[in-house]
Amino acid sequence: MPSGRLSVVVTRRLPDVVETRLKELFDVRLRDDDTPMTREELVAALREADILVPTLNDHLDASVIAQAGDQLRLIANYGAGVDHIDVATARQRGIQVTNTPGVLTEDTADMTMALILAVTRRIPEGLAVIETGQWKGWSPTALLGGRVSGRRLGILGMGRIGQAVARRASVFGMQVHYHNRRRLREETEDALQATYWESLDQMVARMDVLSINCPHTPSTFHLMNARRLKLMKPSAVIVNTSRGEVIDENALTRMLKAGELAGAGLDVYEHGSETNADLRALTNVVMLPHMGSATVEGRLEMGEKVIINIKTFADGHRPPDLVLQSMD
Numbered sequence: 001m002p003s004g005r006l007s008v009v010v011t012r013r014l015p016d017v018v019e020t021r022l023k024e025l026f027d028v029r030l031r032d033d034d035t036p037m038t039r040e041e042l043v044a045a046l047r048e049a050d051i052l053v054p055t056l057n058d059h060l061d062a063s064v065i066a067q068a069g070d071q072l073r074l075i076a077n078y079g080a081g082v083d084h085i086d087v088a089t090a091r092q093r094g095i096q097v098t099n100t101p102g103v104l105t106e107d108t109a110d111m112t113m114a115l116i117l118a119v120t121r122r123i124p125e126g127l128a129v130i131e132t133g134q135w136k137g138w139s140p141t142a143l144l145g146g147r148v149s150g151r152r153l154g155i156l157g158m159g160r161i162g163q164a165v166a167r168r169a170s171v172f173g174m175q176v177h178y179h180n181r182r183r184l185r186e187e188t189e190d191a192l193q194a195t196y197w198e199s200l201d202q203m204v205a206r207m208d209v210l211s212i213n214c215p216h217t218p219s220t221f222h223l224m225n226a227r228r229l230k231l232m233k234p235s236a237v238i239v240n241t242s243r244g245e246v247i248d249e250n251a252l253t254r255m256l257k258a259g260e261l262a263g264a265g266l267d268v269y270e271h272g273s274e275t276n277a278d279l280r281a282l283t284n285v286v287m288l289p290h291m292g293s294a295t296v297e298g299r300l301e302m303g304e305k306v307i308i309n310i311k312t313f314a315d316g317h318r319p320p321d322l323v324l325q326s327m328d
């Protein structure tokens with residue numbers, strides 16, 4: 001398939017440099033509005049494009065993919081997570097799916113540490129004191145947080161991002177523990193000074209900080225359900241920079257309100273941008289608008305990956321970031 005004639009539809013505004021490069025290489029339709037497409041617009045795009053470049057806001061479920069035209073050959077996702085795409089249905093229809101792994105790792109791990117520090121050191125409360133003009137000078141007893149050094153950090157999901165969090169946490173003096181579907185190789189565990197827990201329940205019950213770093217799949221949906229959240233120490237903090245669906249958000253909110261958990265740092269939510277008002281009202285919860293990977297460098301590298309995946313596919317080769325199945 002000659003790449004010059006490929007029709008590429010991008011569902012969302014992308015950084016200028018990425019859009020310019022896409023225009024140079026392909027017959028591309030870009031999006032003017034910085035809003036997600038409606039379902040109808042998405043279906044129209046699937047009927048028009050040889051290649052669709054969606055983002056995590058586009059819900060490409062089986063019923064949407066079923067409406068794709070026969071010309072659609074590749075879904076080159078601008079993002080690492082593919083839980084918004086029914087990969088199995090796409091593949092059954094002969095549509096390949098690619099993503100952008102690796103280039104968001106360091107940024108997301110940085111944001112995980114930022115949330116751990118923000119919650120344990122009460123940074124938003126400090127900012128509020130300054131912003132409201134209430135600060136009367138240093139006080140021996142004001143805004144006392146907890147020391148992160150020496151705390152036990154449990155990482156749920158020890159893939160690329162989990163390991164990048166582990167490296168950072170060790171430097172902060174935290175003791176690193178993890179649970180993962182597959183245990184890491186001994187050399188990797190040694191390098192990360194990480195202790196493996198086969199039982200998630202047992203790990204969760206002993207951690208001071210729990211960081212969610214596994215993808216959202218059918219088997220990780222509500223992995224942190226009410227029962228498991230209740231196993232956590234009341235002094236513990238939970239941080240999530242992965243996907244909101246991994247935590248039962250209602251159960252988490254109830255526990256935080258009741259003081260059964262010390263705090264939470266969240267970048268992602270079970271219902272996307274429809275955040276829970278009760279959660280927003282809590283001072284021991286730091287909430288960010290899904291900005292874990294939001295760096296200029298990261299967004300450009302994501303674009304480069306998308307372009308390499310499309311080019312490789314167009315040249316008749318297997319794209320480097322082919323997703324074989326939903327990560328279940």
Ligand code: DGY
Nearest residue numbers: 056079080081292293
């Ligand atoms: C991804 O790429 O899946 C990230 O969640 C975006 O921040």
